[in-house]
Amino acid sequence: MTDKTGGLAGIVVGETAISTVGKEGVGLTYRGYDIHELASKSSFEEVAYLLIYGELPTQKEFNLYQEKLFQLRKLPKELCAVLELIPGNTHPMDVLRTGCSMLGTLEPESKLNDLTQIANRLIATTPGMLLYWYHFHKNKKSIKTETEEKSLAGHFLHLLHGKTPDADLAQALDISMMLYAEHEFNASTFAARVTTSTESDFYSAIVSGIGTLRGPLHGGANEAAMELIQYFKTPDEAAAVVRQMLIDKKKVMGFGHRVYKISDPRSDIIKNLSKKLSEKASDGNLYKIAERIEKLLWDEKKLFPNVDFYSATTYHFMGIPTLMFTPLFVISRLTGWTAHIIEQRGNNRLIRPDATYKGPTPRDYVPVSQRG
Amino acid sequence: MTDKTGGLAGIVVGETAISTVGKEGVGLTYRGYDIHELASKSSFEEVAYLLIYGELPTQKEFNLYQEKLFQLRKLPKELCAVLELIPGNTHPMDVLRTGCSMLGTLEPESKLNDLTQIANRLIATTPGMLLYWYHFHKNKKSIKTETEEKSLAGHFLHLLHGKTPDADLAQALDISMMLYAEHEFNASTFAARVTTSTESDFYSAIVSGIGTLRGPLHGGANEAAMELIQYFKTPDEAAAVVRQMLIDKKKVMGFGHRVYKISDPRSDIIKNLSKKLSEKASDGNLYKIAERIEKLLWDEKKLFPNVDFYSATTYHFMGIPTLMFTPLFVISRLTGWTAHIIEQRGNNRLIRPDATYKGPTPRDYVPVSQRG
Numbered sequence: 055m056t057d058k059t060g061g062l063a064g065i066v067v068g069e070t071a072i073s074t075v076g077k078e079g080v081g082l083t084y085r086g087y088d089i090h091e092l093a094s095k096s097s098f099e100e101v102a103y104l105l106i107y108g109e110l111p112t113q114k115e116f117n118l119y120q121e122k123l124f125q126l127r128k129l130p131k132e133l134c135a136v137l138e139l140i141p142g143n144t145h146p147m148d149v150l151r152t153g154c155s156m157l158g159t160l161e162p163e164s165k166l167n168d169l170t171q172i173a174n175r176l177i178a179t180t181p182g183m184l185l186y187w188y189h190f191h192k193n194k195k196s197i198k199t200e201t202e203e204k205s206l207a208g209h210f211l212h213l214l215h216g217k218t219p220d221a222d223l224a225q226a227l228d229i230s231m232m233l234y235a236e237h238e239f240n241a242s243t244f245a246a247r248v249t250t251s252t253e254s255d256f257y258s259a260i261v262s263g264i265g266t267l268r269g270p271l272h273g274g275a276n277e278a279a280m281e282l283i284q285y286f287k288t289p290d291e292a293a294a295v296v297r298q299m300l301i302d303k304k305k306v307m308g309f310g311h312r313v314y315k316i317s318d319p320r321s322d323i324i325k326n327l328s329k330k331l332s333e334k335a336s337d338g339n340l341y342k343i344a345e346r347i348e349k350l351l352w353d354e355k356k357l358f359p360n361v362d363f364y365s366a367t368t369y370h371f372m373g374i375p376t377l378m379f380t381p382l383f384v385i386s387r388l389t390g391w392t393a394h395i396i397e398q399r400g401n402n403r404l405i406r407p408d409a410t411y412k413g414p415t416p417r418d419y420v421p422v423s424q425r426g
Numbered sequence: 427m428t429d430k431t432g433g434l435a436g437i438v439v440g441e442t443a444i445s446t447v448g449k450e451g452v453g454l455t456y457r458g459y460d461i462h463e464l465a466s467k468s469s470f471e472e473v474a475y476l477l478i479y480g481e482l483p484t485q486k487e488f489n490l491y492q493e494k495l496f497q498l499r500k501l502p503k504e505l506c507a508v509l510e511l512i513p514g515n516t517h518p519m520d521v522l523r524t525g526c527s528m529l530g531t532l533e534p535e536s537k538l539n540d541l542t543q544i545a546n547r548l549i550a551t552t553p554g555m556l557l558y559w560y561h562f563h564k565n566k567k568s569i570k571t572e573t574e575e576k577s578l579a580g581h582f583l584h585l586l587h588g589k590t591p592d593a594d595l596a597q598a599l600d601i602s603m604m605l606y607a608e609h610e611f612n613a614s615t616f617a618a619r620v621t622t623s624t625e626s627d628f629y630s631a632i633v634s635g636i637g638t639l640r641g642p643l644h645g646g647a648n649e650a651a652m653e654l655i656q657y658f659k660t661p662d663e664a665a666a667v668v669r670q671m672l673i674d675k676k677k678v679m680g681f682g683h684r685v686y687k688i689s690d691p692r693s694d695i696i697k698n699l700s701k702k703l704s705e706k707a708s709d710g711n712l713y714k715i716a717e718r719i720e721k722l723l724w725d726e727k728k729l730f731p732n733v734d735f736y737s738a739t740t741y742h743f744m745g746i747p748t749l750m751f752t753p754l755f756v757i758s759r760l761t762g763w764t765a766h767i768i769e770q771r772g773n774n775r776l777i778r779p780d781a782t783y784k785g786p787t788p789r790d791y792v793p794v795s796q797r798g
Contacts, residue, residue, distance in 0.1 A: 055427065056438040061623065061775035065437075066428040071785030086786030095791050112797050132511045136528070139504045144531040151633060152527040156508070159516040159524055239781045245620040245634055251433065252613050252641025261523060262617055262634040269624025271776045312778045403433035404643045406684045409611045413443030414458030419467050425484050 056410070063312060067239065067405075068247075072105065072393045075238040076311075081319040084236050085109070093323045098206055098231040099123060102177060102389040105236055106170055106396075120204060126178035127200050127209070130160050133179075134186060134196070142191025146184055146381045147268040151261055153183040158257030169256045169399075173392035176260065180385045181206065184378065185213040206385070207231055215373060222334075223372045226327045227382075230368055233320040233361055234383050236390030238313075242266040242273065246391045250398040251405040263391045264384055270307065273380040273387075279308035280366035280376045282347070288339075289346035296347050300354055308363030309351050320361035328364040331371035340367050428782070435684060439611065439777075440619075444477065444765045447610040448683075453691040456608050457481070465695045470578055470603040471495065474761040477608055478545055478768075492576060498550035499572050499581070502532050505551075506558060506568070514563025518556055518753045519640040523633055525555040530629030541628045541771075545764035548632065552757045553578065556750065557585040578757070579603055587745065594706075595744045598699045599754075602740055605692040605733055606755050608762030610685075614638040614645065618763045622770040623777040635763045636756055642679065645752040645759075651680035652738035652748045654719070660711075661718035668719050672726055680735030681723050692733040700736040703743035712739050 057065055074083045082089040085104055092101055096110075103111045103119050111119055129137075136156045140149055154176060161167055161175065182199030189197045203209040203218070207227035211219035237243070245266040246259040267273035286292040299306060311318055332341035344367050351357040369379050429437055446455045454461040457476055464473055468482075475483045475491050483491055501509075508528045512521055526548060533539055533547065554571030561569045575581040575590070579599035583591035609615070617638040618631040639645035658664040671678060683690055704713035716739050723729040741751050 055429075055436065057427075057440070060440065061777050062439060062779035063775075064427065065779050066782050067434060067779040068429070068432065068781055069784045070781045071783070073785075074783045077783055083788060086789040087791050088788065091791040095793065100794070110792075110797065111794070113794050116794055135511055136508050139507055140528070140531045145534065145627075148527070148531045148534065148627075148629070151630065152524065152531055155520070155524040155527050155633070156512070159512045159520045162517065162520065239779050241620055241624050241776060241778050244777065244779060245617055248613055248617040248620060249634065249638040249641070252638055252644035252646070254637055254639075254641035254644075254646075255517075255520075257520070258523065258637025258640050261527070262621065262637050265626055265630025265634050266621040266624055267626075268630050269621070269626035272624035272626075274624070274626075312776060313780070403435075404613060404684060405433050405616065406613050407434035407437050407439040407611050407616060408685070409440055409442040410438050411443070411446045411449055412441045413445075416455060416460065417458040419459050419463040420482075421467065422472065422483070422485050422488055425482060 061312075067244075069401075070238060070394070070397060072390070072397060073236050073238050076313040076315070082237075089233065089319055090323065093229050093232050096232065098228045098235070098386070101232045101235050105389040105393040106173055122174060123178045123206065124204065126175050127182055129179055129182050129186060129199050130157070132160055133157055133183070137183065137187040138190055138196075140187060144187075145268070146188070146377050147264060147273075147384070149187050150180060150184060150381050150384050151264045151268070153187070154180070154257060154264060155261050158255070158261070163255045163257065169392070169396065172256050173388060177206065177385065177388050180381070180388065181210040181213055184381050185210070188214075188378075210382070210385070211372065214378075223331070226331060226368060227372060229327060230324060230365055231382070231386040233324060234365075234386035236387070236393065240272065241269075242387065243391055243394050247394055247398045248405045250395045251402055253402070256395060259395050260388065260391060263387070267384060267387065268380060273383045275307045275360070276362040276365045276369070276379040276383070277376050279363050280370055280379065282307065283340055283344050283366060284370075284376075286343050289342050292343045292346050293350050296350055297354070300350075306347070306351060306357075308366065309355075309357040309359055311360045314358075314360070317358045318360040321359045321364060324361055324368055325359070325364040328368040328371065331368060335371040338371070340370065433684075439616075441773075442610060442766070442769060444762070444769060445608050445610050448685040448687065454609075461605065461691055462695065465601050465604050468604065470600045470607070470758070473604045473607050474549060477761040477765040478542055494546060495550045495578065496576065498547050499554055501551055501554050501558060501571050502529070504532055505529055505555070509555065509559040510562055510568075512559060517640070518560070518749050519636060519645075519756070521556060521559050522552060522753055522756050523636045523640070525559070526552070526629060526636060527633050530627070530633070535627045535629065541764070541768065544628050545760060549578065549757065549760050552753070552760065553582040553585055556753050557582070560586075560750075582754070582757070583744065586750075595703070598703055598740060599744060601699060602696060602737055603754070603758040605696060606737075606758035608759070608765065612644065613641075614759065615763055615766050619766055619770045620777045622767045623774055625774070628767060631767050632760065632763060635759070639756060639759065640752060645755045647679045647732070648734040648737045648741070648751040648755070649748050651735050652742055652751065654679065655712055655716050655738060656742075656748075658715050661714050664715045664718050665722050668722055669726070672722075678719070678723060678729075680738065681727075681729040681731055683730075683732045686730075686732070689730045690732040693731045693736060696733055696740055697731070697736040700740040700743065703740060707743040710743070712742065
């Protein structure tokens with residue numbers, strides 16, 4: 055059997071009970087719950103619990119889980135020392151890749167430190183990892199990575215800005231983290247499953263996920279979208295330049311999707327958030343620029359915005375530096391990766407595909423002294 | 427299209443010009459050269475050049491390449507500091523995963539530091555990374571990671587034992603590193619290609635490769651094989667216990683292969699090396715134990731040893747600690763991974779497969795206060 059399209063597009067490589075992406079009539083669901091319902095009624099912590107443990111928590115379970123994540127936020131001193139050694143101009147995804155790998159040497163997987171325990175630890179510590187490194191290098195300050203914020207979204211914004219965040223901003227970040235939590239066999243999740251399939255440890259699978267998410271064709275798309283949107287002063291200017299990009303067949307990041315063919319069910323949710331935040335933002339006109347680019351892509355190419363496009367402006371209006379957009383995706387997607395690693399372990403087979411050979415035919419070795 | 431067997435077994439997911447694995451009549455070739463010819467006439471450095479640059483080097487190119495690898499061996503001081511922070515009882519694969527990720531923050535990919543440059547740097551520094559960490563924690567010594575050894579195999583043994591290695595041992599290690607250099611779309615290489623397919627950076631792809639190779643169903647198999655062989659005092663004892671393992675349907679590591687169906691073309695080469703080294707080794711009887719296990723697996727199950735089985739005793743007879751077997755595999759396979767990352771970039775498509783959903787049907791969200 056041969057993948058003739060390439061990139062395994064449309065090729066079913068396994069089963070999953072975690073989410074539906076673009077299945078007829080259901081759009082995006084996490085364990086049966088529609089993303090619109092979750093985004094409007096649930097919270098990131100609840101969604102994390104749902105993905106990792108399989109069911110929504112009871113009130114008691116939820117309280118315990120939130121408290122657990124709260125207690126796990128402190129970084130080991132050796133990890134702080136490594137974060138101090140990582141240069142200040144490093145790509146933040148490389149900081150998380152290295153930080154998570156380092157934590158795997160300090161608190162390795164074992165019977166006493168199992169995969170769900172590590173997953174919760176990583177969810178709780180990744181905001182601190184990123185922002186300890188950030189403030190150490192940018193502001194020459196060793197911050198405490200514990201706050202009184204109950205939600206992880208609030209905790210992130212508090213660590214970033216050094217104060218209790220505006221409730222609207224924390225809620226918007228919380229919602230966006232629900233949208234980014236899980237997405238079936240996307241490239242980073244698939245990489246984590248390939249790593250898991252050799253019976254490697256949990257950290258190795260997560261580190262594969264982070265490195266894979268880093269690319270602009272995946273998680274990096276929201277950063278690329280922001281760079282584009284910010285480039286313009288007015289919607290008209292944006293329309294003119296982007297029209298020319300389309301003529302030149304340049305890729306506009308944040309549009310279209312490998313699996314979704316008509317629209318991305320997360321896009322309207324994040325667009326609404328972006329609109330709401332733009333009203334209070336000093337550079338709220340960026341929202342109008344984004345909307346104009348969206349209209350142009352639809353009119354000219356029938357391309358719809360995916361979740362990354364309006365995530366860009368949403369995060370920007372929260373005062374989050376662009377280079378932290380993909381790391382936020384990591385913090386959120388840790389939940390989906392964990393669910394898939396558990397699922398892969400539960401019914402594992404080594405993932406080892408085949409290739410067609412198109413190289414040189416057999417040839418004789420000539421000793422180096424006789425080579426031309 | 428659906429993968430019905432699972433694990434993408436036998437499913438062709440792309441083309442490659444790098445190697446043939448188990449293709450009819452050709453066994454294992456690297457860019458057209460048979461592995462037997464390379465193992466008997468070439469060297470690891472030459473094979474590295476062949477894999478990374480596509481052709482065998484001329485004498486002048488070879489000399490320059492060997493000199494380049496020689497010059498690149500010194501570790502940055504920040505990397506040494508991180509290696510000191512990694513606990514002494516860490517799995518050495520986690521040391522390499524973290525060390526390579528850290529180097530990616532110190533010397534990131536850029537136009538001035540391109541992928542082949544980084545590949546050579548990693549090949550040159552991974553022995554030092556592993557052994558700096560090892561001696562620092564085991565012997566409380568900060569070793570210099572530069573030696574006068576020309577070959578990487580000699581360099582590795584010199585750093586490990588602190589003296590110029592026996593020429594036979596260095597040559598045996600050199601040959602084993604050629605055998606481990608490349609193997610088509612194996613799981614770690616495939617993981618590196620998935621990471622590359624999002625247009626992520628070179629280090630991220632390598633780190634995915636390391637984390638994936640770590641598992642006992644892949645690179646970790648040689649360590650598992652050694653643990654088994656060392657468990658016995660005599661061939662008879664080994665035969666009795668392994669026979670019982672087969673009755674109990676336990677997996678014996680180092681036998682059989684996803685792609686090879688009759689034999690692993692690397693196995694006879696490494697077996698001969700192991701035999702030769704066993705004659706001088708104080709515990710050379712381990713070779714006889716290994717041979718007896720091989721015979722039993724063939725007689726009872728028609729399973730042949732793969733490259734990992736006799737690599738175990740070969741490395742052991744060199745005085746290499748078992749936990750360094752898979753790291754040696756990394757140092758060698760860096761060459762194959764690099765070739766595949768270059769190939770993937772040259773004709774990229776995002777690797778994003780599909781899944782069949784087998785989870786809960788759509789269900790309504792119930793607020794937490796109303797849950798049972």
